[in-house]
Amino acid sequence: MIRIHPTADVSPDAQIADGAQIWHQAQVREGASIGRNCIVGKGVYVDFDVQIGDNCKLQNGAFLYHGATLEDGVFVGPGAILTNDRQPRAINPDGSLKAADDWQVGPILIGYGASIGAGCIVLPGVVVGRFAMIAAGAIVTRDVPPHGLAIGAPARLAGYVCSCGARLATEPSPTGLRGRCAVCSREFDLAE
Numbered sequence: 001m002i003r004i005h006p007t008a009d010v011s012p013d014a015q016i017a018d019g020a021q022i023w024h025q026a027q028v029r030e031g032a033s034i035g036r037n038c039i040v041g042k043g044v045y046v047d048f049d050v051q052i053g054d055n056c057k058l059q060n061g062a063f064l065y066h067g068a069t070l071e072d073g074v075f076v077g078p079g080a081i082l083t084n085d086r087q088p089r090a091i092n093p094d095g096s097l098k099a100a101d102d103w104q105v106g107p108i109l110i111g112y113g114a115s116i117g118a119g120c121i122v123l124p125g126v127v128v129g130r131f132a133m134i135a136a137g138a139i140v141t142r143d144v145p146p147h148g149l150a151i152g153a154p155a156r157l158a159g160y161v162c163s164c165g166a167r168l169a170t171e172p173s174p175t176g177l178r179g180r181c182a183v184c185s186r187e188f189d190l191a192e
Contacts, residue, residue, distance in 0.1 A: 014046075017054070035072065047084075059118070067105040067124060074110045077118035077136065082108050084124050111146065113163060131163045147179065147190060162186055 003021040004010055010022060013030035019037035022028060026044040034040065035054035042060045046052070050064045053072035058064070062076045067084040070076070084105050092102055106124020110116065114128045117136035128134065129146035138155040147160045149167065160168040160179045163186065168179030170190065177190040 008040075011048075041078070053112075067107040068110070069107065070110045071112040071114075071130075073113040075115040076110075077116055077120060079118055080116045080120045080122075082110075082116075082122045084108070086124050115165070131161065133161045133165065145190070147188060160188070160190055162188070 002016050002018060005022060005024050007024050008022045008026045010016065010028045011030040014028045015033040017034060017036040020034050022040040024042040026040045026042065028034065028046045029048040031049040032046045034052045035056065037054060038052055038056045040046065040058050044058045044061065045063045047064060047066040049066055051069040053070055053074065055072055056070050056074045058076045059078040061079045063081045065082055065084040068082040085103055086106050089098060092098055108122055108124055109127045111128055111130040111132065113131040115133045116122065117134050117138060119137045120134050120140065122140040126140050127143045129144055129148060131146060132144045132148045134140055134144065134155065135151035138151055139153040140150060141154045144150045148157050149159045149161045150156065151158045160170055162168055162181035162184060164181060164184045166181050166183040168181055168188065170177050170179045173189065175189050179188040179190050
């Protein structure tokens with residue numbers, strides 16, 4: 001069963017899968033795809049053609065612009081923004097208003113199980129790896145590896161996290177880097 005709050009604005013050309021919940025004043029544009037069991041919080045904006053996998057949570061006031069793709073199990077914190085234009089301008093050099101053909105979409109890919117913290121901004125052309133975690137308020141200007149913990153403005157790799165969310169203890173290994181979780185005892189081979 002799909003739940004769409006009466007104040008939400010969902011395009012009839014959007015694809016909404018079973019179990020999705022779309023809350024107060026959210027807007028979902030044409031061509032957007034929202035997977036099974038997703039929660040789209042109050043005031044979320046999902047631009048046209050944005051692709052959202054199954055079991056994702058988009059917290060209140062998150063903005064996902066054209067070019068964004070979220071794999072399954074992604075968390076997007078309140079007020080986070082996934083942008084799509086590295087050189088934004090309202091007008092062309094001749095003073096004419098920019099149109100759809102006057103710029104190039106910069107895609108963003110958020111990998112399986114990754115978390116984007118509250119107030120985070122992700123710039124176009126970025127890939128956030130599986131189970132990576134972006135700290136609240138970070139500005140992500142470059143790729144983040146799987147299980148990477150990125151913090152700051154601009155965001156920098158500050159360590160690695162487990163799929164459970166706890167920080168990993170790391171040590172060198174023959175394949176590069178090994179991480180172990182003190183909370184759930186999972187172990188990972190990590191890229192350096």
